[in-house]
Amino acid sequence: MECPECGGEFEEKQIVHSECHEMNFYVFKNTPAWVCSQCCAEYLQPEVTKKIDYLINNHIKPEKYEKIPVYSL
């Protein structure tokens, strides 16, 4: 698999993925993803995206809550 951005090689890694949904911020640890070794572009597999949507849409109880800093510019 080649990176469409730069033609670099993808490596399978576990990343911290974040998502914003209806003004809520979600963090997903240990997310399997393809990461480009050159430009660091990240791609999630469709089944991973599906799982994330499932967790958000069904309000599954998270492992824990974190406080996040919010700024206004």
Ligand SMILES: [Zn+2]
């Ligand atoms: Zn790339």
